[in-house]
Amino acid sequence: MKKTLLIAALTGLPLIANAVGQPYLFDFIQNKETGKAYNSLIAKQKLPSWVKIGGTSFPANEITIKGKRYLALSGCKPHDCPAQSIAVLYSLDEGDIHGVYSEHDIKNDRQILTWMNLGPMDSDAMRNILFNRLNGDVSG
Template identity: 70%
Template sequence: MKNKLIVAIFALLPLAVNAEGNPSLFDFVQGKETGKAYKSLIAKRKLPSWVQDGGTSTPANEITIRGRKYLALSGCMPHNCPSQAIAILYSPEKGDIHGVFSEYDFTEERQNLTWMNLDPTDSDDMKNILFSRLNGDVSN
Protein backbone atom coordinates (compact mmCIF):
# COMPACT_ATOMS: atom_id res chain seq x y z
CA MET A 1 0.00 0.00 0.00
CA LYS A 2 2.83 2.37 0.90
CA ASN A 3 4.51 1.76 -2.47
CA LYS A 4 1.29 2.54 -4.34
CA LEU A 5 0.97 5.82 -2.46
CA ILE A 6 4.53 6.81 -3.32
CA VAL A 7 3.97 5.95 -6.99
CA ALA A 8 0.75 7.99 -7.02
CA ILE A 9 2.50 11.00 -5.50
CA PHE A 10 5.31 10.88 -8.07
CA ALA A 11 2.79 10.44 -10.89
CA LEU A 12 0.92 13.60 -9.83
CA LEU A 13 4.03 15.67 -9.14
CA PRO A 14 4.36 17.08 -12.70
CA LEU A 15 0.75 18.28 -12.55
CA ALA A 16 1.37 20.07 -9.27
CA VAL A 17 4.54 21.73 -10.58
CA ASN A 18 2.80 22.88 -13.77
CA ALA A 19 -0.21 24.19 -11.83
CA GLU A 20 2.05 26.47 -9.80
CA GLY A 21 3.90 27.80 -12.85
CA ASN A 22 2.76 30.07 -15.64
CA PRO A 23 -0.30 29.09 -17.68
CA SER A 24 -0.17 27.43 -21.07
CA LEU A 25 -2.09 29.12 -23.87
CA PHE A 26 -4.86 26.56 -23.37
CA ASP A 27 -5.13 27.56 -19.66
CA PHE A 28 -4.87 31.26 -20.58
CA VAL A 29 -7.86 30.93 -22.93
CA GLN A 30 -9.92 29.32 -20.14
CA GLY A 31 -9.37 32.26 -17.74
CA LYS A 32 -12.19 34.78 -17.36
CA GLU A 33 -10.25 37.99 -18.07
CA THR A 34 -7.43 36.47 -20.10
CA GLY A 35 -9.86 34.45 -22.21
CA LYS A 36 -11.86 37.58 -22.94
CA ALA A 37 -8.71 39.43 -24.07
CA TYR A 38 -7.63 36.49 -26.23
CA LYS A 39 -11.03 36.12 -27.86
CA SER A 40 -11.11 39.83 -28.69
CA LEU A 41 -7.62 39.53 -30.25
CA ILE A 42 -8.59 36.72 -32.62
CA ALA A 43 -12.26 37.64 -33.20
CA LYS A 44 -11.76 39.75 -36.33
CA ARG A 45 -9.53 37.20 -38.05
CA LYS A 46 -10.41 34.16 -40.08
CA LEU A 47 -8.24 31.69 -38.20
CA PRO A 48 -8.49 27.90 -37.98
CA SER A 49 -10.78 26.45 -35.32
CA TRP A 50 -7.91 25.06 -33.18
CA VAL A 51 -6.87 28.66 -32.43
CA GLN A 52 -10.04 29.14 -30.34
CA ASP A 53 -8.71 26.89 -27.55
CA GLY A 54 -4.98 27.54 -28.01
CA GLY A 55 -4.05 24.23 -29.61
CA THR A 56 -1.01 22.36 -28.35
CA SER A 57 0.84 24.66 -25.96
CA THR A 58 3.52 24.89 -23.30
CA PRO A 59 3.73 27.11 -20.19
CA ALA A 60 4.21 30.83 -20.71
CA ASN A 61 7.35 32.65 -19.78
CA GLU A 62 7.57 36.13 -18.29
CA ILE A 63 9.46 38.82 -20.15
CA THR A 64 9.96 42.55 -19.70
CA ILE A 65 9.66 45.06 -22.52
CA ARG A 66 10.37 48.71 -21.75
CA GLY A 67 9.86 48.09 -18.05
CA ARG A 68 6.49 46.34 -18.47
CA LYS A 69 6.04 42.65 -17.70
CA TYR A 70 4.36 40.40 -20.25
CA LEU A 71 3.45 36.75 -20.50
CA ALA A 72 4.72 35.24 -23.75
CA LEU A 73 2.50 32.34 -24.81
CA SER A 74 2.22 30.18 -27.89
CA GLY A 75 0.28 27.29 -29.31
CA CYS A 76 0.27 25.30 -32.49
CA MET A 77 -1.96 23.14 -34.60
CA PRO A 78 -2.34 19.75 -32.88
CA HIS A 79 -0.40 17.00 -34.68
CA ASN A 80 1.05 19.51 -37.16
CA CYS A 81 2.93 22.25 -35.31
CA PRO A 82 5.19 23.29 -38.20
CA SER A 83 2.24 24.23 -40.41
CA GLN A 84 0.34 26.64 -38.12
CA ALA A 85 1.14 28.43 -34.87
CA ILE A 86 0.11 31.43 -32.80
CA ALA A 87 2.09 33.51 -30.31
CA ILE A 88 0.84 36.24 -28.00
CA LEU A 89 2.13 38.77 -25.51
CA TYR A 90 -0.17 39.71 -22.66
CA SER A 91 0.39 42.35 -19.99
CA PRO A 92 -1.34 41.24 -16.76
CA GLU A 93 -0.78 44.75 -15.42
CA LYS A 94 -2.46 46.64 -18.27
CA GLY A 95 -4.47 43.88 -19.92
CA ASP A 96 -3.15 44.67 -23.40
CA ILE A 97 -2.58 41.80 -25.79
CA HIS A 98 -0.66 41.43 -29.05
CA GLY A 99 -0.15 38.46 -31.33
CA VAL A 100 0.99 36.84 -34.52
CA PHE A 101 -0.42 33.87 -36.42
CA SER A 102 1.83 31.86 -38.70
CA GLU A 103 0.86 29.58 -41.54
CA TYR A 104 3.62 27.77 -43.41
CA ASP A 105 3.03 26.61 -46.98
CA PHE A 106 5.35 23.64 -47.51
CA THR A 107 4.79 23.45 -51.26
CA GLU A 108 5.95 27.02 -51.81
CA GLU A 109 8.26 27.07 -48.77
CA ARG A 110 6.67 30.30 -47.63
CA GLN A 111 5.57 31.54 -44.22
CA ASN A 112 2.63 33.93 -43.99
CA LEU A 113 2.35 36.03 -40.84
CA THR A 114 -0.77 37.75 -39.58
CA TRP A 115 0.07 40.39 -36.97
CA MET A 116 -2.69 41.19 -34.50
CA ASN A 117 -3.06 44.34 -32.42
CA LEU A 118 0.31 45.65 -33.58
CA ASP A 119 0.52 48.76 -35.69
CA PRO A 120 3.57 49.85 -37.69
CA THR A 121 4.76 52.08 -34.85
CA ASP A 122 4.73 49.27 -32.26
CA SER A 123 7.94 48.01 -30.83
CA ASP A 124 10.24 45.89 -32.97
CA ASP A 125 11.07 44.14 -29.71
CA MET A 126 7.50 42.85 -29.49
CA LYS A 127 7.56 41.60 -33.06
CA ASN A 128 10.91 39.88 -32.56
CA ILE A 129 9.76 38.20 -29.35
CA LEU A 130 6.50 37.05 -30.93
CA PHE A 131 8.34 35.66 -33.96
CA SER A 132 10.87 33.89 -31.73
CA ARG A 133 8.07 32.39 -29.65
CA LEU A 134 6.44 31.04 -32.82
CA ASN A 135 9.63 29.15 -33.50
CA GLY A 136 9.84 27.65 -30.01
CA ASP A 137 12.29 30.11 -28.45
CA VAL A 138 11.11 30.78 -24.89
CA SER A 139 14.32 32.39 -23.68
CA ASN A 140 13.20 36.00 -24.25
Protein backbone atom coordinates (compact mmCIF):
# COMPACT_ATOMS: atom_id res chain seq x y z
CA MET A 1 0.00 0.00 0.00
CA LYS A 2 2.79 2.45 0.92
CA LYS A 3 4.61 1.63 -2.31
CA THR A 4 1.46 2.40 -4.36
CA LEU A 5 1.02 5.75 -2.59
CA LEU A 6 4.67 6.65 -3.16
CA ILE A 7 4.42 5.85 -6.88
CA ALA A 8 1.20 7.87 -7.18
CA ALA A 9 2.79 10.82 -5.38
CA LEU A 10 5.93 10.76 -7.54
CA THR A 11 3.90 10.45 -10.73
CA GLY A 12 1.87 13.58 -9.88
CA LEU A 13 4.89 15.64 -8.78
CA PRO A 14 5.63 17.20 -12.20
CA LEU A 15 2.02 18.37 -12.48
CA ILE A 16 2.16 20.01 -9.08
CA ALA A 17 5.52 21.65 -9.81
CA ASN A 18 4.30 23.02 -13.15
CA ALA A 19 1.05 24.30 -11.62
CA VAL A 20 2.93 26.76 -9.39
CA GLY A 21 5.29 27.95 -12.14
CA GLN A 22 4.58 30.14 -15.12
CA PRO A 23 3.07 28.53 -18.22
CA TYR A 24 4.98 27.58 -21.32
CA LEU A 25 3.63 28.84 -24.66
CA PHE A 26 2.07 25.40 -25.24
CA ASP A 27 0.14 25.65 -21.93
CA PHE A 28 -0.89 29.21 -22.72
CA ILE A 29 -2.34 28.09 -26.07
CA GLN A 30 -4.20 25.16 -24.49
CA ASN A 31 -6.00 27.43 -22.00
CA LYS A 32 -9.46 28.38 -23.27
CA GLU A 33 -9.21 32.15 -22.68
CA THR A 34 -5.56 32.78 -23.50
CA GLY A 35 -5.63 30.29 -26.37
CA LYS A 36 -8.47 32.24 -27.98
CA ALA A 37 -6.43 35.47 -27.74
CA TYR A 38 -3.34 33.75 -29.16
CA ASN A 39 -5.23 32.18 -32.06
CA SER A 40 -6.77 35.54 -32.92
CA LEU A 41 -3.27 37.11 -32.89
CA ILE A 42 -1.84 34.64 -35.40
CA ALA A 43 -5.00 33.99 -37.47
CA LYS A 44 -4.32 36.51 -40.25
CA GLN A 45 -0.64 35.65 -40.57
CA LYS A 46 0.86 33.02 -42.85
CA LEU A 47 2.94 31.25 -40.22
CA PRO A 48 4.35 27.72 -40.06
CA SER A 49 2.27 25.02 -38.39
CA TRP A 50 4.52 24.76 -35.30
CA VAL A 51 3.41 28.29 -34.32
CA LYS A 52 -0.16 27.04 -33.77
CA ILE A 53 1.00 24.66 -31.02
CA GLY A 54 3.84 26.76 -29.57
CA GLY A 55 6.94 24.86 -30.64
CA THR A 56 9.82 24.57 -28.19
CA SER A 57 9.50 27.14 -25.42
CA PHE A 58 10.61 28.51 -22.06
CA PRO A 59 8.40 29.29 -19.06
CA ALA A 60 6.68 32.68 -19.23
CA ASN A 61 7.72 35.50 -16.99
CA GLU A 62 5.64 38.35 -15.66
CA ILE A 63 6.74 41.88 -16.49
CA THR A 64 5.30 45.36 -16.01
CA ILE A 65 5.13 47.99 -18.74
CA LYS A 66 3.76 51.41 -17.81
CA GLY A 67 1.97 49.95 -14.78
CA LYS A 68 0.33 47.07 -16.72
CA ARG A 69 1.19 43.44 -15.96
CA TYR A 70 2.07 41.19 -18.90
CA LEU A 71 3.10 37.60 -19.43
CA ALA A 72 6.06 37.35 -21.80
CA LEU A 73 6.13 34.06 -23.69
CA SER A 74 8.14 32.65 -26.55
CA GLY A 75 8.55 29.58 -28.69
CA CYS A 76 10.68 28.46 -31.58
CA LYS A 77 10.76 25.94 -34.39
CA PRO A 78 11.56 22.53 -32.87
CA HIS A 79 15.13 21.42 -33.63
CA ASP A 80 15.89 24.75 -35.36
CA CYS A 81 15.35 27.68 -32.99
CA PRO A 82 17.63 30.12 -34.84
CA ALA A 83 15.56 29.73 -38.02
CA GLN A 84 12.10 30.69 -36.70
CA SER A 85 10.69 31.97 -33.41
CA ILE A 86 7.75 33.84 -31.90
CA ALA A 87 7.39 36.07 -28.84
CA VAL A 88 4.14 37.19 -27.23
CA LEU A 89 3.07 39.71 -24.59
CA TYR A 90 -0.30 39.05 -22.96
CA SER A 91 -1.88 41.61 -20.63
CA LEU A 92 -2.93 39.90 -17.40
CA ASP A 93 -5.18 42.82 -16.53
CA GLU A 94 -6.91 43.53 -19.84
CA GLY A 95 -6.36 40.43 -22.00
CA ASP A 96 -4.82 42.25 -24.95
CA ILE A 97 -2.07 40.42 -26.81
CA HIS A 98 0.87 41.50 -28.97
CA GLY A 99 3.58 39.57 -30.72
CA VAL A 100 6.44 39.28 -33.15
CA TYR A 101 7.41 36.40 -35.42
CA SER A 102 10.98 36.06 -36.63
CA GLU A 103 12.37 34.14 -39.57
CA HIS A 104 16.03 34.06 -40.48
CA ASP A 105 16.61 34.49 -44.21
CA ILE A 106 19.70 32.31 -44.69
CA LYS A 107 20.27 33.36 -48.30
CA ASN A 108 20.55 37.06 -47.41
CA ASP A 109 21.67 36.51 -43.80
CA ARG A 110 19.02 38.74 -42.26
CA GLN A 111 16.21 38.49 -39.76
CA ILE A 112 12.68 39.18 -41.03
CA LEU A 113 10.25 40.36 -38.33
CA THR A 114 6.46 40.26 -38.52
CA TRP A 115 4.94 42.47 -35.81
CA MET A 116 1.42 41.51 -34.73
CA ASN A 117 -1.13 43.76 -33.06
CA LEU A 118 1.36 46.57 -32.57
CA GLY A 119 0.57 49.94 -34.07
CA PRO A 120 3.01 52.78 -34.71
CA MET A 121 2.05 54.37 -31.40
CA ASP A 122 2.73 51.26 -29.27
CA SER A 123 5.58 51.60 -26.85
CA ASP A 124 9.18 51.00 -27.76
CA ALA A 125 9.50 49.17 -24.45
CA MET A 126 6.98 46.59 -25.66
CA ARG A 127 8.82 46.11 -28.96
CA ASN A 128 12.18 45.83 -27.17
CA ILE A 129 10.89 43.20 -24.76
CA LEU A 130 9.38 41.17 -27.60
CA PHE A 131 12.58 41.39 -29.65
CA ASN A 132 14.76 40.46 -26.67
CA ARG A 133 12.49 37.52 -25.86
CA LEU A 134 12.93 36.26 -29.46
CA ASN A 135 16.66 36.25 -28.93
CA GLY A 136 16.64 34.29 -25.68
CA ASP A 137 16.42 37.04 -23.06
CA VAL A 138 13.72 35.78 -20.70
CA SER A 139 14.55 38.21 -17.91
CA GLY A 140 11.83 40.65 -18.98
